[in-house]
Amino acid sequence: MEIEQLRQVPLVDLLTRLGFAPAYRRGQDVxxxxxxxxxxxASFKVNTDRNVWFDFDAPI
Structure with missing residues (x-):
């Protein structure tokens, strides 16, 4: 699988398959x-429109 194919995998679907349930949804953010x-x-946000994630409590 190439990188562009991997970028097309919805992160929410991947997290669900790995056993992670969302704490809540707000608009396009899960x-x-x-x-x-x-x-x-909850501090780990997935933007479903852009298919990107951000961890707000990750060490810098």
């Missing part, structure tokens, strides 16, 4: 508890 660490408040 919020999760981070799949990278344990947390109680």
């Amino acid at each position: 919020w999760y508890r981070s799949p990278l660490r344990e947390e109680r408040t």
Whole structure:
């Protein structure tokens, strides 16, 4: 699979297949508890329009 094919995979579908359920949805943003660490408040956002993610609590 090439990089452009991978970019076409919806991140929300991938996270669902991996067993992660969204904490909530707001417009085109789907919020999760981070799949990278344990947390109680959702800080991992997936934008479904752009198919990109951002982790607001990730160390800089």
